[in-house]
Amino acid sequence: MSFSLAERNDTIIALATPQGIGAIAVIRLSGAKAIELTNEVFYGKDLSKQDSHTIHFGTIRDEDKIIDEVLVSLFIAPKSFTKENVVEISTHGSSYIVNQVLKLFLKKGARLAKPGEFTQRAFLNGQFDLAQAEAVADLIHADSESSHEAALNQMRGGFSSEIQELREKLIHFASMIELELDFGEEDVEFASRTELKELVERLLRVVEELILSFDLGNVIKNGVPTVIAGKPNAGKSTLLNALLKEEKAIVSDIAGTTRDFIEDEININGVIFRFIDTAGLRETQDTIEAIGVSRTQEKMKTASLILYLFDLGDTDLIEINRDVNKLENLGVPFVKVANKTDKADPELVAKLKKEHPDSLFISAKNQENLEALRAKLIELVNLDKFKTGNTVVTNIRHYDGLIKTRDSLLDILKGLEDQVTNDFVAMDIRRSLHYLGEITGEITTDDLLANIFSKFCIGK
Numbered sequence: 001m002s003f004s005l006a007e008r009n010d011t012i013i014a015l016a017t018p019q020g021i022g023a024i025a026v027i028r029l030s031g032a033k034a035i036e037l038t039n040e041v042f043y044g045k046d047l048s049k050q051d052s053h054t055i056h057f058g059t060i061r062d063e064d065k066i067i068d069e070v071l072v073s074l075f076i077a078p079k080s081f082t083k084e085n086v087v088e089i090s091t092h093g094s095s096y097i098v099n100q101v102l103k104l105f106l107k108k109g110a111r112l113a114k115p116g117e118f119t120q121r122a123f124l125n126g127q128f129d130l131a132q133a134e135a136v137a138d139l140i141h142a143d144s145e146s147s148h149e150a151a152l153n154q155m156r157g158g159f160s161s162e163i164q165e166l167r168e169k170l171i172h173f174a175s176m177i178e179l180e181l182d183f184g185e186e187d188v189e190f191a192s193r194t195e196l197k198e199l200v201e202r203l204l205r206v207v208e209e210l211i212l213s214f215d216l217g218n219v220i221k222n223g224v225p226t227v228i229a230g231k232p233n234a235g236k237s238t239l240l241n242a243l244l245k246e247e248k249a250i251v252s253d254i255a256g257t258t259r260d261f262i263e264d265e266i267n268i269n270g271v272i273f274r275f276i277d278t279a280g281l282r283e284t285q286d287t288i289e290a291i292g293v294s295r296t297q298e299k300m301k302t303a304s305l306i307l308y309l310f311d312l313g314d315t316d317l318i319e320i321n322r323d324v325n326k327l328e329n330l331g332v333p334f335v336k337v338a339n340k341t342d343k344a345d346p347e348l349v350a351k352l353k354k355e356h357p358d359s360l361f362i363s364a365k366n367q368e369n370l371e372a373l374r375a376k377l378i379e380l381v382n383l384d385k386f387k388t389g390n391t392v393v394t395n396i397r398h399y400d401g402l403i404k405t406r407d408s409l410l411d412i413l414k415g416l417e418d419q420v421t422n423d424f425v426a427m428d429i430r431r432s433l434h435y436l437g438e439i440t441g442e443i444t445t446d447d448l449l450a451n452i453f454s455k456f457c458i459g460k
């Protein structure tokens with residue numbers, strides 16, 4: 001899907017609020033004729049004579065028939081989201097009314113918007129760059145505090161300004177080197193090789209950091225993949241059910257909450273923990289068996305966090321030490337959780353406290369000390385990394401662009417080291433610039449745009 005120039009001149013319309021019944025529904029129009037078309041069906045005032053950013057009460061009529069009493073908000077170009085004329089019509093929230101209004105406007109010459117078309121127009125008209133446009137989509141889909149924070153930061157240009165700054169410095173060098181090329185045979189050096197090397201190394205550090213932040217970004221966006229491991233009857237499914245049950249209670253306690261309860265996910269301080277491979281667990285079958293079964297090991301490697309659970313009444317220290325050893329070799333952060341405090345062997349507890357002082361003691365069945373467990377989970381994710389306001393990459397396209405940028409920057413360095421000629425250095429710089437530009441949208445192709453905006457919903 002791509003948009004021709006003619007299509008870009010259309011006046012588009014879509015429902016901006018969710019489908020279904022609500023107190024109000026908002027229908028949005030954007031395009032040169034947005035106000036003109038609305039004026040044709042709106043009774044109450046002459047909208048063409050009103051100021052931008054004003055709201056007007058009246059009726060929408062199809063010939064003589066009143067469809068609804070509405071409020072119309074006007075945003076006159078370029079002072080709007082899309083930088084075009086924008087009208088937002090608030091109707092009563094019934095699908096019937098919404099459909100009647102949409103039909104009426106289609107009859108008058110508006111066109112239904114394609115997915116993401118409002119945001120795409122905003123981008124094409126220079127409202128923001130591509131990374132920010134994508135953040136709009138992320139923001140719409142953000143369902144936890146941390147993903148909301150990351151998207152908001154990106155939408156406001158946190159990510160883009162960092163990239164932009166680097167890119168400008170590199171452009172400066174590129175032009176210096178191109179200048180040297182123009183001088184050809186003459187032995188002039190406008191761009192200091194040492195300075196270029198330093199800049200590229202600095203760039204590399206920032207790019208590397210952004211690449212690393214993607215892991216964290218991914219966690220913010222998609223949740224922390226978490227596994228509960230332990231031998232049969234350790235209490236894994238009881239613990240999972242206890243955590244989920246409390247989560248369910250928390251979710252339904254918050255009046256008017258919009259977050260659906262999602263099976264196998266819990267939200268701790270705004271971070272989502274996603275329990276993987278829990279289907280069998282809940283039916284008390286042992287999909288995740290004793291640690292050491294190779295299939296289980298594979299599963300655990302895909303986790304970002306492991307809850308290692310053992311039964312205080314039915315495990316000895318040798319067994320625990322052996323499991324802990326295996327988990328350490330796996331390299332995935334884990335927490336040692338001693339279950340069934342109610343029937344613990346005091347000797348084992350004493351030994352554990354000595355040898356594994358970081359163990360948590362809980363009773364899954366009696367839901368005891370789960371609060372401490374949740375605190376521990378949050379601690380392990382190391383949230384501080386993005387509380388500092390650092391830029392976090394959450395988008396796979398940006399990640400991919402950053403990887404390509406890194407590789408081309410490494411090529412520049414290698415070229416400088418090998419003392420290749422200017423034209424090769426210039427080529428590698430251009431490549432780096434290209435990839436950086438792709439991230440912010442200074443360099444785009446129709447396919448890329450279409451691909452990005454098609455992921456939006458209609459009306460966005």
Ligand code: GDP
Binds near residue numbers: 231232234239281340
């Ligand atoms: P799984 O095989 O690891 O999933 O273990 P289950 O969750 O099925 O638990 C095995 C048994 O241990 C069940 O009978 C549970 O009721 C019991 N159990 C779980 N947690 C506790 C606890 O804290 N105290 C006691 N006494 N029993 C528990």
